[in-house]
Amino acid sequence: MASSDYRLCDVCDGKVFYDSNLNYENGISTWNTNPPFRITGEEQFNDPEILHKAGTRLDSLGDWAVICTECAKTHKTIVEPIGSAKTTKLIIEECLQITLDYKNDDHYNGWMDFRDEIRKHFGIED
Numbered sequence: 381m382a383s384s385d386y387r388l389c390d391v392c393d394g395k396v397f398y399d400s401n402l403n404y405e406n407g408i409s410t411w412n413t414n415p416p417f418r419i420t421g422e423e424q425f426n427d428p429e430i431l432h433k434a435g436t437r438l439d440s441l442g443d444w445a446v447i448c449t450e451c452a453k454t455h456k457t458i459v460e461p462i463g464s465a466k467t468t469k470l471i472i473e474e475c476l477q478i479t480l481d482y483k484n485d486d487h488y489n490g491w492m493d494f495r496d497e498i499r500k501h502f503g504i505e506d
């Protein structure tokens with residue numbers, strides 16, 4: 381079977397599951413040109429012809445990401461409000477810049493511990 385009959389892994393493009401039996405909406409209609417519909421957080425295609433050819437509308441699905449079992453060992457999907465990734469990036473950038481005037485060991489070390497927890501939480505290596 382052609383790989384196009386499969387939903388592919390969003391990390392490695394390997395086959396994940398057979399999707400030709402899913403009820404993709406084919407053809408151009410209000411239904412399948414009405415956003416949002418995203419794959420892995422990317423913006424919807426704006427070209428109706430691409431939508432027609434790709435048959436990318438699937439019931440009420442608004443966005444999805446798929447990861448194969450091998451890539452799931454090193455990657456994960458995250459569902460978050462739109463815009464929160466930008467906010468998170470700003471928080472990380474600010475926390476990485478934390479340098480404080482020395483007041484005493486406890487004060488200074490507390491802030492450094494906080495910074496290290498932020499780094500650890502977001503998987504930032506030194």
Ligand SMILES: [Zn+2]
Pocket residue numbers: 389390391392393394447448449450451452
């Ligand atoms: Zn994969």
